[in-house]
Amino acid sequence: MQGIGTITEREERITELLETVGLTPAASFLFRYPHELSGGQRQRVAIARALIISPLFVVADEPTSMLDVSVRTGVMHLMQDLATNMNVTYLYITHDLAVARYMCNRIAVMYLGKLVELAETEELLQHALHPYTRALLSAVPVPDPTHKRSTVEIKGGISKPINPEPRCRFYDRCPLADNSCRDSPHPELEDKGNNHFVACHKV
Numbered sequence: 001m002q003g004i005g006t007i008t009e010r011e012e013r014i015t016e017l018l019e020t021v022g023l024t025p026a027a028s029f030l031f032r033y034p035h036e037l038s039g040g041q042r043q044r045v046a047i048a049r050a051l052i053i054s055p056l057f058v059v060a061d062e063p064t065s066m067l068d069v070s071v072r073t074g075v076m077h078l079m080q081d082l083a084t085n086m087n088v089t090y091l092y093i094t095h096d097l098a099v100a101r102y103m104c105n106r107i108a109v110m111y112l113g114k115l116v117e118l119a120e121t122e123e124l125l126q127h128a129l130h131p132y133t134r135a136l137l138s139a140v141p142v143p144d145p146t147h148k149r150s151t152v153e154i155k156g157g158i159s160k161p162i163n164p165e166p167r168c169r170f171y172d173r174c175p176l177a178d179n180s181c182r183d184s185p186h187p188e189l190e191d192k193g194n195n196h197f198v199a200c201h202k203v
């Protein structure tokens with residue numbers, strides 16, 4: 001544990017963290033092997049491991065994507081509680097917009113390694129500006145067969161990530177692309193007001 005504390009102090013800290021993440025009684029989990037834990041319990045152990053040195057910032061890369069929906073909600077609740085109680089900030093990486101909405105104060109959308117839009121969660125979801133973000137949002141299913149909405153179509157398949165052309169990374173698929181996009185470098189993020197940043201020459 002990064003040379004911190006004595007063996008006794010480390011065991012106390014591990015016990016405390018196991019209880020914090022809901023693996024109780026902690027003594028019954030201390031010496032279990034991974035195959036003796038469920039998927040949700042293993043994810044709680046992973047969270048405890050990340051938090052044991054009291055970090056201020058944790059990168060959580062798809063932490064719930066492999067879990068059943070019922071278990072996923074519990075782990076997300078736990079992460080939110082820990083964020084509040086332990087004053088930790090997450091960079092939460094997900095492909096699921098519903099999860100992003102639930103977990104995040106701000107959302108940054110990436111395409112092919114570049115940030116294309118960044119805003120506070122509801123601002124981004126209600127007033128998306130970048131064509132890629134708009135296409136993502138228009139693809140989210142709505143559980144109402146009478147609901148009508150316009151969809152934003154994007155062309156082709158996923159662009160090649162190796163040696164991309166020196167222009168907007170979304171150019172090959174963008175419904176708004178024109179010659180000015182083709183002939184310009186990839187756009188920088190620009191502040192459009194209300195803490196809403198977009199990387200697009202035409203927005």
Ligand code: SF4
Binds near residue numbers: 174178187200201
């Ligand atoms: S810069 Fe052009 S190609 Fe890129 S997202 Fe904007 S409109 Fe589309």
